[in-house]
Amino acid sequence: MSRLDKQSIVAGPGYSGWLIPPAALAVHLSIGQVYAFSVFKNSLVADFDTSLTAIGWVFSLAIVMLGLSAAVLGTWVERSGPRKAMLAAALCWGTGFFVGAAGIATGQLWLLYLGYGVIGGIGLGIGYISPVSTLIKWFPDRPGLATGLAIMGFGGGALIASPLSNRLMGAFDPGFVPTEPGAVASGSALSQTFVTLGVVYTVFMLIGAALIRVPPGHGDDQTAEHSPGTNGALVRASKATRTPQFWLLWVVLFCNVTAGIGILEQAAPMIQDFFRVGGVSSISAAAAAGFVGVLSLANMIGRFVWSSLSDRIGRRGTYVMYLGVGLVLYLLLALFGSSSTFVFVALAAVIISYYGGGFATVPAYLKDLFGTLEVGAVHGRLLTAWAAAGVAGPLIVNGFLDQAGEPGSLVAADYRPALLTMAGVLAVGFVANLMIRPVSDTHFDDDAHAANEDRISDRLGATR
Amino acid sequence: MSTDANTSTAPTTDPATTSPLLIALAWLLVGIPLAYGLWQTLVKASALFTG
Numbered sequence: 001m002s003r004l005d006k007q008s009i010v011a012g013p014g015y016s017g018w019l020i021p022p023a024a025l026a027v028h029l030s031i032g033q034v035y036a037f038s039v040f041k042n043s044l045v046a047d048f049d050t051s052l053t054a055i056g057w058v059f060s061l062a063i064v065m066l067g068l069s070a071a072v073l074g075t076w077v078e079r080s081g082p083r084k085a086m087l088a089a090a091l092c093w094g095t096g097f098f099v100g101a102a103g104i105a106t107g108q109l110w111l112l113y114l115g116y117g118v119i120g121g122i123g124l125g126i127g128y129i130s131p132v133s134t135l136i137k138w139f140p141d142r143p144g145l146a147t148g149l150a151i152m153g154f155g156g157g158a159l160i161a162s163p164l165s166n167r168l169m170g171a172f173d174p175g176f177v178p179t180e181p182g183a184v185a186s187g188s189a190l191s192q193t194f195v196t197l198g199v200v201y202t203v204f205m206l207i208g209a210a211l212i213r214v215p216p217g218h219g220d221d222q223t224a225e226h227s228p229g230t231n232g233a234l235v236r237a238s239k240a241t242r243t244p245q246f247w248l249l250w251v252v253l254f255c256n257v258t259a260g261i262g263i264l265e266q267a268a269p270m271i272q273d274f275f276r277v278g279g280v281s282s283i284s285a286a287a288a289a290g291f292v293g294v295l296s297l298a299n300m301i302g303r304f305v306w307s308s309l310s311d312r313i314g315r316r317g318t319y320v321m322y323l324g325v326g327l328v329l330y331l332l333l334a335l336f337g338s339s340s341t342f343v344f345v346a347l348a349a350v351i352i353s354y355y356g357g358g359f360a361t362v363p364a365y366l367k368d369l370f371g372t373l374e375v376g377a378v379h380g381r382l383l384t385a386w387a388a389a390g391v392a393g394p395l396i397v398n399g400f401l402d403q404a405g406e407p408g409s410l411v412a413a414d415y416r417p418a419l420l421t422m423a424g425v426l427a428v429g430f431v432a433n434l435m436i437r438p439v440s441d442t443h444f445d446d447d448a449h450a451a452n453e454d455r456i457s458d459r460l461g462a463t464r
Numbered sequence: 465m466s467t468d469a470n471t472s473t474a475p476t477t478d479p480a481t482t483s484p485l486l487i488a489l490a491w492l493l494v495g496i497p498l499a500y501g502l503w504q505t506l507v508k509a510s511a512l513f514t515g
Binding site for chain 1: 478479480482487490491497498501502504506510511513
């Protein structure tokens, strides 16, 4: 048994649960950098002398690998425990930056794809799910709050990485002034920034790995007392993916993410286009960047606030809000968004807070449906919906906008078909959410269920 | 929070109680960068109303 194994990281009786959220945050704040990848885009395009699309693939590849690795490695993460998983995530995420830096330094774009996109993407997937089931086990009565806190970190990671990366590039290349339009950092500054970020994130994530513990009694899944879902459900990941509930929730997550990405992907040009009269927008480039900042804050806050609320109003009701109210807000945005900047920003901010909330609440929804037996592995498989939505969302929006006209000449009405389509997507998710019922006991793991019942009886007997 | 003290599989070397200093340091470790990111984003977002 190594010091990385789950059995070795069972918390002592006096170990404080207050150390678990920062351990999880250390990982999620680090991997959340992926959402700030766009700060490198212009510099990478100039350095590799290639297209925006070619550089955009680095990010897309990382998100697809996130979904795939979470799905494929979820069971390994669940069985190995959070420390080994966090270590693996730290090594992959750090190596991704180092290989990416080598690619930039040698002018080999494929190395950037392999490093940041593939190796880093695997680190993202493992890192994203690594603390989730542990948090649910530590805080079984408030799973929404616990996972919301960690997944809020994923949103917060981009808020840190964006200004930090600009500062690093400016430090390594004094000629680079990020506030100047069209500013690009040199290849040398880019590769040094990648190396620095790789070192910082690896160390940060390793600290999280050192702090993490599983709750007392959870060193061995066979003998641990699990928190069952509704009606006593304890379902293994392999069986969960054969239930209609899993696929209905997959559709729910897919629809919620697709609709949110539609706005996020296009945020800065969108606000300028909505307030364009006579070919001139009343929103400056700086104000448009400010709008992106507002959405980042809404995304982060929504993850914590709405997920915590779900502990009180239930997971189904929370998704009724995300998808039902979200649908109405999308319609209002399409019809009245251009009436005033305040209305536009307020509607978009609430929509994006629901987008973030959808990510943060889903582990607790899974816990309610399938119990904590292999909730991390089920969560990993569900994240394929994210990868799929990451492709579908931008495709829908860009498809409509490409037909409407050239970038820089679009107006609010050009967005209407895309926004109405997104309202339709949310309607599909809304219906799917309403169709979710508790899992039939035919899917329960009989052995785990019986053993768990015995352990609960023994514990209750011992405390009488 | 889980309070089950079943330690049948716990070969832990953790001290009997967790130092409040360690808890504070752990939260500062994640809180300071997050506060920096939040502040920078608020500054950026303020351009929406002033820019």
